[in-house]
Amino acid sequence: MTLKITPLVRLAPLHTFGIDTKAAQLVEIAVLSALSTSLQDPYYLLGEGSNSVFLEDYEGCILKVNLKGIEIKETADNYEVKVAAGENWHSLVELLLSKGIYGAENLALIPGTVGAAPIQNIGAYGRELAEFCACVRAHHLSTGERLQFSNSECQFGYRDSIFKRPEMSPIMITEVILHFPKNIAVQTDYGELKALGSLATPMQVFNKVVETRRLKLPDPAVFGNAGSFFKNPIIASSHYESLKQAWPNIPGFVVNEHEVKVPAAWLIDRLGFKGKVIGGVACHANQPLVLLNEGTATGQELLELARAIRSSVETHFSITLENEVRLIGAQGLVAL
Template sequence: MQSFQPFTLSEHNTLGVPASCPQYFEPANLEEFKLAYAACQGNFYLLGEGSNTLFVDTDTPAIIRPRFLGKSTRDLGDYVLLTVSCGENWHQLVTYCVANGYYGIENLALIPGSVGAAPVQNIGAYGVELSDVVHAVSWFDFAQQKVIELEHSDCQFSYRESIFKNTLQSKGVITQVTFKLSKTFTAKLSYNGLNFEQDNVTAADVMQRVIEIRESKLPDPSKLPNAGSFFKNPIVEQAQYQALIAKYPHMPSYKMNDNTYKLAAGWLIEKAGLKGFRLDGVGVHEKQALVLINYDGMAGNKIVELATIVMNKVDDSFNILLEPEVRFVNHLGLTSMSECQ
């Protein structure tokens, strides 16, 4: 197993935050994972590709980055069950599926990160969520020291949420994800930019268009370090929605059910006057206000300071408290934003 002590993490988080850990392990399988777990006495942060992680302090606990690789398929006639190890790269999986005629995740192209992290926040984009195609998740439970199979319904998926961020947080590791994918392509074109004719479009066309849209809208973390959407889109109740839409008739919104509406956090930040706002070496992106950029390789606490300004301004302007989508990690491990302020 690859292991280092100490280890610098600046190139292992897409926000480019300088941080280092006392011990770093890259187990290639469950047996190696158990050795790493024992070596750091259960006190570690589980890292994937670091595209949804903010290291708040310059020190972190030990880091375990599972590098389990491999895929296998089971044919079910019209469908295939594709089981993928947690260390595989998400976008490479999307291109593999499109090339092999396994359909359902093409709209999720170019989302950075590992397969193991994808169920944690139920990744989603362009009208598709991971939960649409998850069949089961293999979970190594630390207390029981055994792998448990979680069915789709056990995972408690909702918008950017799952059981892995809640009841099961820090209690185990996702070792594999099994997807149920169709062998027949049905395009999901509900997102505005995907204006194809349903009959003539291929999965490769949809994937390519998604890539083009993403590249035109989102800053590339290798050039402008960022973690994608820093905040979740807030969900408000009918009364608050009615008051806002009366004042801002062009406000983007999505009706969730009879009583709740999802609003666009980026629009709220922009309307609060913070698009392009800079604070020392960090700032709100000039084109997409939902993305915070670490322009000058600043430490994580500077990004917390910026995020706090954004949250306060949106709260003052709209009476809406934004919730970070990014996971916060301090010198002790996973924490919440409020504990860092």
């Protein structure tokens, strides 16, 4: 079936945080040509639901992108990999490794689909999708127009892209084209990978990333979560230096000559939020960047804990945390 339509569907199985909410309609898209421009409004595009939390019943239509297909071409200098939006990201990383195509191993075990990867500009352990993304192909849901965005047109930033802009809501990513240079060096300059050294193999990097992520991040099948709830804030270097006067051990990573990235988990930890519980929502006892659904979470409880964390960080550090997770209310995106 190329287009499956289900009315009044439960959303708990469709997003990894697992709040028990409903949507008026679910449309599952397996073939692009089957999609009509006359869609129920509002609508929300969904892959595997690893970066979206449905806070309450959604009054519109969920468009679940199930487009499949992978094509690999080899040139003299690189590999061109065309991937349909509905493919699983981690499975793609495993496939690339098996074929001797390297670079994506640092991004192993990041949940979600390939189509969601450019929206968030997924990144981990010293690499980001933007490094390999040649272009993104898309479909305009209102006009039926086929679109293509070059790397520069995607306006990639830290966990950001043009696809997050409100005016891009009718744009459904259908395919991502990735280029991996044959002479790419392994990246082991970040965190736990430093112990591997510069002579590590891509498979060793992959295994270390998977091991580390499994130790740090809870399994959504056990405790509902959406991974890192907040972005790591980027602040002015002068602000960072002033914070060091009061907090000498505050970590920071230089972004450029004017800015420093500060780990949000460190800020949250220092304020005592580890293990804090509001209703059915908890701040993870080992990784405070992750908020957990302990089984009975409501959207209001999640907002209450997230807003308490953000307010406390702003009060003590003069830093405003931004949510990395997309929060969905009855009509669409909700601001934290």
